Amino acid sequence: MIRTLEDIVKKAQNQSKMTLAVAAAQDSDVLQAVIRSKSQGIIDAILVGDENKIRKIAREQNLDIEPFTVVNIPDLMDSALEAVKMVSAGKADFVMKGLLDTSILLKAVLDKEVGLRTNSLLSHVMVYEIPNYHKLLFLTDGGMNISPTLEEKKNILINAIAAAKAMDNQEIKIACLAAKEKVNNKMQATLDGDKLKQMGQEGFFGENVLVEGPIAFDLAVSKYAAEIKGFNSPVAGEADILLVPTIEVGNGIGKTLSYFGNAKSAGVIMGAKAPVVLVSRADDAETKLNSIALGSIIAAAKQNET
Ligand code: COD
DSSP, X not given: OOOSHHHHHHHHHTSOOEEEEEESOOOHHHHHHHHHHHHTTSEEEEEEEOHHHHHHHHHHTTOOOTTSEEEEOOSHHHHHHHHHHHXXXXXXXXXXXXXXXXXXXXXXXXXXXXXXXXXXXXXXXXEEEOTTSSSOEEEEOSSSXXXXXXXXXXXXXXXXXXXXXXXXXXXXXXXXXXXXXXXXXXXXXXXHHHHHHHHHHTXXXXXXXXXXXXXXHHHHHOHHHHHHTTOOOTTTTOOSEEEOSSHHHHHHHHHHHHHHSOOEEEEXXXXXXXXXXXXXXXXXXXXXXXXXXXXXXXXXXXXXXX
């Protein structure tokens, strides 16, 4: 069972090597992560972006980018479109964000001609290794869907379940977060959590998937808190996936885990033809390497589906 981000890296090392297309690769941490991923046998890569800047960073920081093809496209939108096009054309298996705004890359991914759209909703999944939690915690969606409807939350869960399954999770426990466990008509998160739980009970999300909701953060991750509050659920203190009601909640929980909880993380967009590695510019090279490993496992899993 995969319990740490290191296990994810090991799994990626033991599968067939995927090719990564990096959009706007002129970023020191991105280049370092790509070089380390290559030297650890996880990926091959194509660097799309401002070639002068890419080579200058490599020279100044003594980074060996010789193993990689560099495609010179300085314009950010064009570089995102080209990286995405490489995946659509089968020249690469997945795509990663370099030094550009998230929304630019997402627009390229959603491009009707060259993008990676499917009939599914695209959504962001983060995976956290937290020192005082006993397993990996998946958090969704703190990166793409701004204020999802119930229907969108259902699809966000389908994507997160696929990510957890690709990490070999056999039984998946989902907490639909809200501020309390009782339904309150004025709190949309409680209404949606209740409906998603019902759908889970009806088997909508498949076998071995338990959905709890509405449920507050403390009860989702702490059996002690659940016991004290008399809340009985197999998901209490055992959540694998946290579904958040809005992007701000997801972003806030994620950043809190990283900055105050010493969590390590990896992140990816699910639901497209191939995974999109979406990391924050402030993330270090290790987080970027973890995300590349996560993306490569999901890329391989998607290819095995077809
Ligand atoms: N999945 C599938 N299709 C989508 C999705 C999605 N999640 N979002 C939009 N689309 C499709 C729509 O159906 C439509 O056909 C087209 O894309 C454009 O839709 P718009 O006009 O609603 O979308 P955009 O292009 O204005 O914005 C889409 C973004 C994903 C860029 C937008 O939702 C966004 O900026 N999200 C927040 C990203 C962000 O800033 N994250 C910050 C933390 S990292």
